[in-house]
Amino acid sequence: MTAKPNTPLLDQVKLPADLRSIEDKDLPQLARELRDEMIDAVSVTGGHLGAGLGVVELTIAIHKVFETPHDRLIFDVGHQCYPHKILTGRRDRIRTLRQEDGLSGFTKRAESEYDPFGAAHSSTSISAGLGMAVAADLSGTPRNVIAVIGDGALSAGMAYEALNNAGALDARLIVILNDNDMSIAPPTGAMSAYLARLASGRTYMGFREFGKKLTAYLGKNIDRAITRAVEHARGYVTGGTMFEEMGFYHIGPIDGHSFDHLLPVLRNVRDNAQGPVLIHVVTQKGKGYPPAEAAADKYHGVNKFDVITGAQAKAKPNAPSYTSVFAEALVQEARHDDKIVGITAAMPSGTGLDKLQDVFPERTFDVGIAEQHAVTFAAGLAAEGYKPFCALYSTFLQRGYDQVVHDVAIQGLPVRFPIDRAGFVGADGPTHAGSFDTSFLANLPGFVVMAAADEAELKHMVRTAAAYDAGPISFRYPRGEGVGVQMPERGEILEIGKGRIMKEGTKVALLSFGTRLADCLLAAEDLDAAGLSTTVADARFAKPLDHDLIRRLAREHALLITVEEGAIGGFGSQVAHFLINEGLLDEGLKLRSLVLPDVWMDQAKPETMYAKAGLDAKGIVSTVFKAFPGLSQEQLRVLGV
Numbered sequence: 002m003t004a005k006p007n008t009p010l011l012d013q014v015k016l017p018a019d020l021r022s023i024e025d026k027d028l029p030q031l032a033r034e035l036r037d038e039m040i041d042a043v044s045v046t047g048g049h050l051g052a053g054l055g056v057v058e059l060t061i062a063i064h065k066v067f068e069t070p071h072d073r074l075i076f077d078v079g080h081q082c083y084p085h086k087i088l089t090g091r092r093d094r095i096r097t098l099r100q101e102d103g104l105s106g107f108t109k110r111a112e113s114e115y116d117p118f119g120a121a122h123s124s125t126s127i128s129a130g131l132g133m134a135v136a137a138d139l140s141g142t143p144r145n146v147i148a149v150i151g152d153g154a155l156s157a158g159m160a161y162e163a164l165n166n167a168g169a170l171d172a173r174l175i176v177i178l179n180d181n182d183m184s185i186a187p188p189t190g191a192m193s194a195y196l197a198r199l200a201s202g203r204t205y206m207g208f209r210e211f212g213k214k215l216t217a218y219l220g221k222n223i224d225r226a227i228t229r230a231v232e233h234a235r236g237y238v239t240g241g242t243m244f245e246e247m248g249f250y251h252i253g254p255i256d257g258h259s260f261d262h263l264l265p266v267l268r269n270v271r272d273n274a275q276g277p278v279l280i281h282v283v284t285q286k287g288k289g290y291p292p293a294e295a296a297a298d299k300y301h302g303v304n305k306f307d308v309i310t311g312a313q314a315k316a317k318p319n320a321p322s323y324t325s326v327f328a329e330a331l332v333q334e335a336r337h338d339d340k341i342v343g344i345t346a347a348m349p350s351g352t353g354l355d356k357l358q359d360v361f362p363e364r365t366f367d368v369g370i371a372e373q374h375a376v377t378f379a380a381g382l383a384a385e386g387y388k389p390f391c392a393l394y395s396t397f398l399q400r401g402y403d404q405v406v407h408d409v410a411i412q413g414l415p416v417r418f419p420i421d422r423a424g425f426v427g428a429d430g431p432t433h434a435g436s437f438d439t440s441f442l443a444n445l446p447g448f449v450v451m452a453a454a455d456e457a458e459l460k461h462m463v464r465t466a467a468a469y470d471a472g473p474i475s476f477r478y479p480r481g482e483g484v485g486v487q488m489p490e491r492g493e494i495l496e497i498g499k500g501r502i503m504k505e506g507t508k509v510a511l512l513s514f515g516t517r518l519a520d521c522l523l524a525a526e527d528l529d530a531a532g533l534s535t536t537v538a539d540a541r542f543a544k545p546l547d548h549d550l551i552r553r554l555a556r557e558h559a560l561l562i563t564v565e566e567g568a569i570g571g572f573g574s575q576v577a578h579f580l581i582n583e584g585l586l587d588e589g590l591k592l593r594s595l596v597l598p599d600v601w602m603d604q605a606k607p608e609t610m611y612a613k614a615g616l617d618a619k620g621i622v623s624t625v626f627k628a629f630p631g632l633s634q635e636q637l638r639v640l641g642v
């Protein structure tokens with residue numbers, strides 16, 4: 002296809018097949034148009050911008066050379082997939098990105114045949130790609146499988162498990178390492194230094210050019226065994242890369258923004274590769290958009306913004322964010338106790354540990370995208386008398402669960418787990434929802450499990466966790482801003498296992514765990530007005546439970562409802578289990594447990610998601626109404642149900 006006069010090339014590309022008829026020489030023009038389209042789209046949707054800008058040429062080149070979707074293209078994390086989505090039939094929906102009923106912000110199987118594997122959690126692409134490559138071998142299906150993984154994602158252990166296995170299986174898998182020398186923050190760890198050496202080694206490049214020409218020549222004429230021998234020999238001359246030692250044919254580094262580099266290498270690999278190949282491309286996160294290029298975070302995640310100036314829309318917060326309250330409270334406690342250390346898994350700004358890093362850099366550790374390691378690293382510190390705050394988003398804590406059980410809980414080590422992004426997170430959708438941490442922590446013997454009802458409670462829980470040395474302790478809090486309550490200068494130390502009564506009633510008891518407390522208080526106003534006198538209590542602890550409080554609520558009310566921003570198996574289940582075995586249900590108490598629904602809820606505004614889940618004031622009132630079918634018309638009118 003040659004560009005029609007006065008018609009943007011991008012308008013002629015509905016699917017990659019259209020792209021493949023564009024001449025190589027016109028691809029830079031297509032890249033310019035694609036980059037502009039993406040910038041414009043994200044300026045109105047917000048989302049992940051920097052990563053996608055860095056892979057515009059790479060994405061075009063891959064779809065140009067490989068027969069997607071027959072050839073499988075997997076993006077690691079998937080936050081860089083916006084160019085891919087625009088090129089694969091979703092341009093018309095790209096401005097619905099990360100919104101209710103809109104496109105996912107990550108790759109998603111259900112969304113397109115061009116998304117063979119969903120992502121969002123990091124470092125899964127090589128494993129999934131290897132699975133698909135082996136499936137192709139087993140089924141005798143000639144197919145290329147390409148996994149695009151970033152340098153940050155390559156700091157996770159899972160990536161090495163996959164590289165190790167791929168090398169052993171000698172599978173026909175193409176791994177493209179997208180090295181932009183950035184994670185969300187600048188990368189940490191020895192791997193990023195190693196990659197930097199690879200990307201800058203002139204001598205290495207010189208020897209490699211000669212070695213590659215020789216290998217390529219031999220590779221065409223002699224079977225793979227010889228080629229591998231030569232490759233190995235080359236390694237001795239040029240100091241083979243770690244990837245080659247793991248059985249990969251390593252190509253690069255090459256310029257990931259140059260079609261002159263990308264196209265011949267991809268075509269050569271497509272036509273000649275027999276075993277696993279790793280192509281190391283060097284790109285720039287935020288490429289082509291000066292405000293992103295200039296930003297420290299390369300516009301990794303942005304709000305809506307002005308395309309001309311790059312200025313991001315900043316909603317005026319009514320209250321400080323939970324993350325900032327946590328960060329300031331931790332710094333405050335760290336000033337009082339030099340045993341307090343902070344650990345993040347590549348999310349310093351997201352968790353707020355960058356604030357601790359500013360004040361106590363020597364007591365703050367960014368271990369890379371390595372949650373498993375983060376947890377056991379914290380356990381090692383705790384074993385030596387330190388007070389580690391291992392700050393992980395709820396969803397990412399899932400990655401280190403066995404370490405929580407095996408290395409922390411069984412040994413009763415006093416690791417502190419600040420769990421941010423508890424409950425629905427909104428735009429990131431089901432992959433990032435913090436749904437399960439209460440369920441998977443409150444069942445561990447010896448664990449103390451807390452949830453902050455508001456930002457003042459969060460300060461108390463940071464102080465309590467800092468003071469608690471008897472074993473592991475966690476406290477969860479949601480994404481976004483607090484409720485605007487008065488905050489203490491410094492948190493108080495809470496009595497472990499003790500909840501609090503917020504308001505007294507006589508007929509209905511609402512027992513909240515976490516920030517649904519505000520909705521419980523609102524619901525109680527309506528219930529009181531309808532003559533259903535309602536008690537509201539804040540449990541504060543899912544473990545140990547406040548047995549005295551629960552007994553009292555059970556004995557003095559007709560209906561007890563537990564409310565939490567977590568899946569079944571968490572706080573409500575713990576309470577129900579206690580009530581059952583205490584015989585407190587034998588006396589006719591009505592019990593209801595409000596939890597996150599047993600479905601993967603797609604992205605929307607969190608308040609919309611909670612309303613859909615029946616976890617807002619209206620949903621709580623409705624639950625009471627259903628528990629008392631004999632309500633009068635007047636009561637129903639007052640309840641608005």
Ligand SMILES: Cc1ncc(C[n+]2csc(CCOP(=O)(O)OP(=O)(O)O)c2C)c(N)n1
Pocket residue numbers: 052055078080081121122123150151152153154155179181183184185286301346347348370372397400
């Ligand atoms: C298991 C897990 N931990 C943390 C994250 C948060 N996260 C999303 S993208 C990212 C950085 C990825 O860096 P890289 O792979 O280099 O991609 P780039 O943004 O540079 O293109 C992180 C830490 C995640 N998605 N998954």
Ligand SMILES: CC(=O)[C@@H](O)[C@H](O)COP(=O)(O)O
Pocket residue numbers: 049078080121185302351422426429480
């Ligand atoms: C892609 C990824 O996993 C992170 O960028 C995540 O989206 C950050 O979430 P927050 O925006 O809640 O910090």
Ligand SMILES: [Mg+2]
Pocket residue numbers: 151152153154179180181182183184
């Ligand atoms: Mg990177």
